[in-house]
Amino acid sequence: MSGSVRPRFGAGLRRFFYNRLAVVGLGILIAIAAVSLLAPILPLAHPNITDLAMRIMPPGTEGHVLGTDQLGRDILSRLIWGTRISLAVGLSATAIAAIIGSLIGIVSAFYGGVIDNTLMRGIDMLMAFPYILLALAIVAVLGPGLFNALIAISVVNIPFFARNVRGATVSLVRLEYIDAARLSGKNNFKILFGELLPNVMPVIVITISTTVGWMILETAGLSFLGLGAQPPTPDLGSMLGDGRSVILTAPHVATLPGLVILVLVIGINLVGDGLRDVLDPYLRAGALVSPRPATEVDAKLLARKRAEKADDRRAGESEDGNRKTGAPGGAQSDGGDSGQPDGDAQSDGDGSGHSDGGAPHISELPLSVRNLRTWFWQRDAQIHAADDVSFDLPKGRALGIMGESGSGKSVTALSVLGLVPTPPGRIMDGSVAYYGEELVGAPLEKLRFYRGNRIAYIFQNPMTSLNPLFSVGEQIAEAVRRHQPVTGEEARAKAGELMDMVQIPDARRRINDYPHQLSGGMRQRIGIAIALANDPDVIIADEPTTALDVTIQAQILRLLEDLRERYGVSLVFISHDFGVVSAVCERIVVMYAGEIVESGSVEEIYRRPLHPYTRRLMACVPKVGSRGAEMDAIPGLPPALDRLPAGCRFADRCDMAIEACTSAPVPLEEHANGSPFGAREVRCIRAKEVTV
Amino acid sequence: MSEPVLSIRGVRKYFSERRRLFGSTPPPIQAVQNINLDLYSGDSLGVVGESGCGKSTLARTIVGIIPPTSGEIVYRGSDIASLKGRERREIYKHIQFVFQDPTSSLNPRKTVREILSAPMIELLGLDKREAERRAQALMDKVNMRPEFLDRHPHEFSGGQAQRIGIARALATNPEVLILDEPVSALDVSIQAQILQLLKSLKSDLGLTYLFISHDLAVVDNLCDRVAVMYLGSVMEEGSAHRIFDNPRHPYTNVLLASIPHPDQHETTSIRLSGDLPNPADPPPGCPFQPRCYRATAQCSQSKPALIDYGSGHKAACFYADAPEPPPAAPLESQAVAETADVSG
Ligand SMILES: Nc1ncnc2c1ncn2[C@@H]1O[C@H](COP(=O)(O)OP(=O)(O)O)[C@@H](O)[C@H]1O
Ligand code: SF4
Ligand code: SF4
Numbered sequence A: 001m002s003g004s005v006r007p008r009f010g011a012g013l014r015r016f017f018y019n020r021l022a023v024v025g026l027g028i029l030i031a032i033a034a035v036s037l038l039a040p041i042l043p044l045a046h047p048n049i050t051d052l053a054m055r056i057m058p059p060g061t062e063g064h065v066l067g068t069d070q071l072g073r074d075i076l077s078r079l080i081w082g083t084r085i086s087l088a089v090g091l092s093a094t095a096i097a098a099i100i101g102s103l104i105g106i107v108s109a110f111y112g113g114v115i116d117n118t119l120m121r122g123i124d125m126l127m128a129f130p131y132i133l134l135a136l137a138i139v140a141v142l143g144p145g146l147f148n149a150l151i152a153i154s155v156v157n158i159p160f161f162a163r164n165v166r167g168a169t170v171s172l173v174r175l176e177y178i179d180a181a182r183l184s185g186k187n188n189f190k191i192l193f194g195e196l197l198p199n200v201m202p203v204i205v206i207t208i209s210t211t212v213g214w215m216i217l218e219t220a221g222l223s224f225l226g227l228g229a230q231p232p233t234p235d236l237g238s239m240l241g242d243g244r245s246v247i248l249t250a251p252h253v254a255t256l257p258g259l260v261i262l263v264l265v266i267g268i269n270l271v272g273d274g275l276r277d278v279l280d281p282y283l284r285a286g287a288l289v290s291p292r293p294a295t296e297v298d299a300k301l302l303a304r305k306r307a308e309k310a311d312d313r314r315a316g317e318s319e320d321g322n323r324k325t326g327a328p329g330g331a332q333s334d335g336g337d338s339g340q341p342d343g344d345a346q347s348d349g350d351g352s353g354h355s356d357g358g359a360p361h362i363s364e365l366p367l368s369v370r371n372l373r374t375w376f377w378q379r380d381a382q383i384h385a386a387d388d389v390s391f392d393l394p395k396g397r398a399l400g401i402m403g404e405s406g407s408g409k410s411v412t413a414l415s416v417l418g419l420v421p422t423p424p425g426r427i428m429d430g431s432v433a434y435y436g437e438e439l440v441g442a443p444l445e446k447l448r449f450y451r452g453n454r455i456a457y458i459f460q461n462p463m464t465s466l467n468p469l470f471s472v473g474e475q476i477a478e479a480v481r482r483h484q485p486v487t488g489e490e491a492r493a494k495a496g497e498l499m500d501m502v503q504i505p506d507a508r509r510r511i512n513d514y515p516h517q518l519s520g521g522m523r524q525r526i527g528i529a530i531a532l533a534n535d536p537d538v539i540i541a542d543e544p545t546t547a548l549d550v551t552i553q554a555q556i557l558r559l560l561e562d563l564r565e566r567y568g569v570s571l572v573f574i575s576h577d578f579g580v581v582s583a584v585c586e587r588i589v590v591m592y593a594g595e596i597v598e599s600g601s602v603e604e605i606y607r608r609p610l611h612p613y614t615r616r617l618m619a620c621v622p623k624v625g626s627r628g629a630e631m632d633a634i635p636g637l638p639p640a641l642d643r644l645p646a647g648c649r650f651a652d653r654c655d656m657a658i659e660a661c662t663s664a665p666v667p668l669e670e671h672a673n674g675s676p677f678g679a680r681e682v683r684c685i686r687a688k689e690v691t692v
Numbered sequence B: 001m002s003e004p005v006l007s008i009r010g011v012r013k014y015f016s017e018r019r020r021l022f023g024s025t026p027p028p029i030q031a032v033q034n035i036n037l038d039l040y041s042g043d044s045l046g047v048v049g050e051s052g053c054g055k056s057t058l059a060r061t062i063v064g065i066i067p068p069t070s071g072e073i074v075y076r077g078s079d080i081a082s083l084k085g086r087e088r089r090e091i092y093k094h095i096q097f098v099f100q101d102p103t104s105s106l107n108p109r110k111t112v113r114e115i116l117s118a119p120m121i122e123l124l125g126l127d128k129r130e131a132e133r134r135a136q137a138l139m140d141k142v143n144m145r146p147e148f149l150d151r152h153p154h155e156f157s158g159g160q161a162q163r164i165g166i167a168r169a170l171a172t173n174p175e176v177l178i179l180d181e182p183v184s185a186l187d188v189s190i191q192a193q194i195l196q197l198l199k200s201l202k203s204d205l206g207l208t209y210l211f212i213s214h215d216l217a218v219v220d221n222l223c224d225r226v227a228v229m230y231l232g233s234v235m236e237e238g239s240a241h242r243i244f245d246n247p248r249h250p251y252t253n254v255l256l257a258s259i260p261h262p263d264q265h266e267t268t269s270i271r272l273s274g275d276l277p278n279p280a281d282p283p284p285g286c287p288f289q290p291r292c293y294r295a296t297a298q299c300s301q302s303k304p305a306l307i308d309y310g311s312g313h314k315a316a317c318f319y320a321d322a323p324e325p326p327p328a329a330p331l332e333s334q335a336v337a338e339t340a341d342v343s344g
């Protein structure tokens, strides 16, 4: 096959070998398989030759290393030959069950309708019986014997395969690549076996790994009952059965085959677990690693913050009130009532000239983010998702974060309250302050207190943040009760009010609706109602209208604007669409490859974008009326965030790039002042040349 | 004008849900209702509308991924709506499809080579060697490096994957491409690259496009003619400049006014109240009537026909002869009162 499969396959192999238990299991299986394959050429006594003179000899007897059974047959030889037969029967049964079961599953899912109904009802009938009874019944009808036992065990296990494979296939059949294959002229047969089968193969392998151990046990079970291997043929189950009668006088006759079964099944299960870890995408995504309740903060940063805090406290004690850093020491008591100190705003000496008469002190800002750096630590890569991000948000104002996907908008937003998943996320540097209160490295109780209470989030897809099992009213009420000491009754009343507030028509009736009963626009209103539940000071809306139609988007944007005007909430609004951001925000920061590349008022950025990326991005968005105009697309792709260039991150796509751009990191520099709540900044060494 | 390449004549598509265990069969979802559209050679016809208006269903019906409930799809004079097997495959040579989601429309287990060769082997009967040669040329056409033929879809970004989707559709040298929101899943800068590519392919290869999108600006940029759909029906149809510069239908007006634009801050005012009605239970009369700012009593009594107001500019509204832009913001109370139910 092609070259690119190998690295993927190799990575899987490596992951398998990371699992030490799986490697042990594999060793066991290889040893057992090798010995039983070599049985014919090993210097063994014949397994079926009886020697009544040598009956029931203990292990260690001359010529019979493991002793003999009640007919004087060599136990070692019988064990090896018996393992061979047990393995052969178990594996054949697995193969038969896997092939027939998977076929039934894949065909049912693909054709659906009557075929699916008929096949699956049949499978249900098989599953209605306890399977060992079913196996016994089949052997009873067919008569005892290894081959019939094999058939019985295969039949009994078919439903597992059919169900699992059908389940996996159903979700694949609807994917567009199946339609694409049909449009490429492939017939049903080729689609079933060429397109679908390779994709359900992992599920089949996983099912095999979970059932093969069972099937070997079941084979042994039937033989133990005398329904499988017939004397004198050795088989682990029949040997166990034979030994039963002498269990008291010669325990080794039964114990030895029992041990082999045990070791064999353990080996199979260890390997199976290893395989599942490699193949199961759910496990691979790290589902077993439970995420921490808050994003990890880098140890060095944490230590530094603790030291600073201690310094502050000491300084505060000696000079009463340290205004420079703003944060009220370690106090976390006053979070409840917005914690805003009565405003004797005093501009710092280094205040860099802002329009609203001097920069507001950090302790007056509902949100201030400084030099935030959040990375994802993966086994072989560090993803610089957000690097050196800073912005301020005064009370009642709206800040937009604009950028294409992967530019770090969401990671920035989630870092505010430590909601970036760890692993792999880690805050490496910077600070986030709520009215001067440091949130990076804050204790979990404090973060929990702020979450959804003082700072609330609205997400792109409310369907994923709403619980499908509870009515929307219950979910809003729950959000209220999480932070307010109210009765259930009061919370429900508040939920109704909130639904009115977000203009949900006929709220009293809708309060009992479930999320799936609402349209996308209505669901997003519920998401907003939940965000408003505790009268937050800051709402962070991450692409809240991206999944909505323009007409509904206009409604939601208007609603957010109304709420901000009416309740003085501060808003961080994230979007990839400049038009949308400009509809709600006064100030915009533009992000590219994890960094802010430009910031300023909506007006300034729209009229005179300073960064080449912003300029070209806005130029390549089609506008109504720009009929047939040639679009000057930006060539190439954003850089991979784990292999960033040393200099400007936009350099390889920039038509203004010069040598100096790539030699050293380009700082975000103040270009002019006079922007609303913040300066006009740009991260480009040629920004001064822009004249428009 | 000459004969159209592709003619959609009275196409309807109803999806009936399965019968509930107790009780009656639920009413069918009327996804597409009696659509008539002509596509001429070299044309690019844009179909715009909000999600759930039936755009994608129409597109899938045209290529035969799903059969229409009734109506004809006439390609070069013959009805292809109910073709099966070999005859259907013959049509796939001439009419191809580009999917919205570039990643889910490429099989993760196949290499790009296998994906691009499949239509050439299955539909054109080429041998592997010839298919390989042409696959390289295809990669070149969509501005991708031929080395990428060995790669799997997950190794590509969304924009690159969409180039492969386009290459796959072009593999048999089709005459018509049906593009179902081909740039909607892409980032703005990548969207511009793909639009550029689609434009140059169209002029280089003389393709005919039926381009589906919810984004009016994208359609205006790429298409010469536009059909505006709402709740399964065409509301307005005509040349792009007539539709976008002088819309006749209130719904088109509302769509245009809803686009937020940095130049007009007041665009955030709601131009349209409420939600899309339930397509299983469409309102009586004009489908747009419960949300329309011009609706009168007549509008809920009968359904306005799609009438030509000259130069092929058609609109389905009783008042299309005297169009009026929407008011800046409709009554807030209206927004509360008239929202229809949408389930599922
Ligand atoms: N859980 C995660 N593990 C690894 N990388 C992640 C994770 N979440 C996000 N990233 C990466 O971080 C970068 C920034 O992502 P994000 O903030 O979501 O971008 P945006 O919101 O601007 O689209 C992307 O490269 C993304 O792939
Ligand atoms: S610093 Fe250089 S490469 Fe970067 S955006 Fe400016 S001109 Fe382009
Ligand atoms: S027919 Fe009536 S309801 Fe329909 S669009 Fe025209 S004015 Fe509005």
Ligand SMILES: [Mg+2]
Binding pocket: A406, A409, A410, A542, A543
């Ligand atoms: Mg995001």
